[in-house]
Amino acid sequence: MATARKTWDSLLSRLTALTLAGAAAALSSTLFKAALVPQQLLWIGPAGTLLCMCLIPVCFLESQVLGHWRRLFGILLLVSFVILVYLRASYVVSNTVNGVTQMYLVGYPLTSEGRQNLCNSHTTDEELIQCAGVDLIPYLYGKSYRLLEDLYLADYLLLVSFFIA
Numbered sequence: 001m002a003t004a005r006k007t008w009d010s011l012l013s014r015l016t017a018l019t020l021a022g023a024a025a026a027l028s029s030t031l032f033k034a035a036l037v038p039q040q041l042l043w044i045g046p047a048g049t050l051l052c053m054c055l056i057p058v059c060f061l062e063s064q065v066l067g068h069w070r071r072l073f074g075i076l077l078l079v080s081f082v083i084l085v086y087l088r089a090s091y092v093v094s095n096t097v098n099g100v101t102q103m104y105l106v107g108y109p110l111t112s113e114g115r116q117n118l119c120n121s122h123t124t125d126e127e128l129i130q131c132a133g134v135d136l137i138p139y140l141y142g143k144s145y146r147l148l149e150d151l152y153l154a155d156y157l158l159l160v161s162f163f164i165a
């Protein structure tokens with residue numbers, strides 16, 4: 001009887017984990033994408049979903065091994081979430097383009113080329129993006145934009161991975 005109970009508990013915990021992983025896959029391409037992902041990185045929502053689909057069977061099969069690391073994964077999940085929220089709050093601006101409000105990742109500070117841009121009379125990031133255009137954001141901010149973009153991508157995928165694990 002004890003063996004049947006242990007098997008049932010193991011199956012129930014695995015089904016719960018599978019349900020949570022499925023929820024993470026759905027959230028990564030809907031809610032997370034809408035609330036946290038800037039316009040330039042919209043492709044990361046489907047990438048997060050594919051990552052979930054790859055990690056679900058691995059984590060399901062290795063649940064005994066990963067169970068020992070559960071507390072560490074929880075801490076790393078919270079840390080990656082805080083970093084993502086910080087990046088979203090600090091380096092993503094909302095801007096209305098063609099009547100639609102969208103979020104854009106920007107860097108800091110402007111490059112010398114960005115300062116010499118034809119739009120140098122604009123003082124805020126939003127005004128600069130409206131004047132120069134969205135496609136010039138990497139040019140306006142240079143290396144800082146690319147660094148933040150890479151950090152944003154890595155942190156988002158780590159957040160999804162830790163949630164699944």
